[in-house]
Amino acid sequence: MAQNTISSTSDQSYDFNVTASGIGGILYDFDISLMWKGVDQRFKNADMLLKSIDLSSNHLTGDIPPEMEYLIGLISLNLSRNNLTGEITSNIGYLKLLDVLDLSRNHLSGTIPSSLAQIDRLSVLNLSNNQLYGKIPIGTQLQSFPASSFEGNSYLCGEPLDTKCPGEEPTKSQVSTTNGGDESSIFLEAFYMSMGIGFFTGFVGLVCSILLLPSWRETYSKFLNTLILKVLKWWKQ
The missing domain is CATH 4.10.270 (Myosin, subunit A)
Incomplete structure (x- = not known):
């Protein structure tokens, strides 16, 4: 759905309903009921069905929905080249299967969530050209990416960038x-x-x-x- 304008016509009404249940705060069921032209369709375990989301270059605005963290079957997430604001959801580390994450060229602010360093499968990461700040979380995974994955964020510091954080020892390259x-x-x-x-x-x-x-x-x-x-x-x- 990259580079599109998302809209709906008047004769195509639908109802989108998400229900979730759990025990002790642990989510174990995530169903979607979709009403499309009078037909009710229900999808069980929808969190595992969705594998890839590409909404890049769509002029999207607002925050990244926190419900995104429930899509634990997600492998690729590309929201680059939009006008998204706010912070990266702190529980993005729930997406353990995530292999590609591209949030570049938005207006995201805040720090990089420490949970991002817990995604061991991540092989492509691009957070460049936002307004992120603070220290890049320490983790073998994040430090293995090139500095270009974080460039364009004036107040980010720590490896793999050459900019050291206040009170921190020089980086390995320095x-x-x-x-x-x-x-x-x-x-x-x-x-x-x-x-x-x-x-x-x-x-x-x-x-x-x-x-x-x-x-x-x-x-x-x-x-x-x-x-x-x-x-x-x-x-x-």
């Missing part, structure tokens, strides 16, 4: 960059130090050899005399 710079600096210092020591040792060895060994002194004197004569000869030319 630490690795810093460590890389430190290692490079240490390498250069050691390199220049070894060059200096090598030059000094060679120079001292040469001077000591010339001063202490007669054969070296004689050879060095002949070398200097020859060099001076060649320079004078070149100068006269």
Whole structure:
């Protein structure tokens, strides 16, 4: 139903009724009764029947219905490129089978629910270009997504973004960059130090050899005399 305008005509009236029951606050039955042109149809366990919802690019407004969390059979949810506001439902973690979640390019605000980190099957996530803020919940699943999944939310912080939260240690990428710079600096210092020591040792060895060994002194004197004569000869030319 992406990129559509949803409407109904006057001769097509229907009644949509959702009933739910449970024990101790735990939902165990979710039925839908649909009245369409005088015909009553009932769907049992509708929460497991619906697998995919794509309402992207429909100019939808308002909040995401909290009842969405009851669709526990949902595998793909795409509400991107609308004008949705409000917060992401805090119990979105109930959708354990969710594989794709795209809420990008809306006007959603608030923090990212911590329950989102509990969806182990999630392989595609896009929350970019909203007004979300706060720390990205810690969880192996969320930190495995690229930073582009969260970009466009000016006040989001924490991994996988490079922006660290107040009072938090630098992110891994920042630490690795810093460590890389430190290692490079240490390498250069050691390199220049070894060059200096090598030059000094060679120079001292040469001077000591010339001063202490007669054969070296004689050879060095002949070398200097020859060099001076060649320079004078070149100068006269």
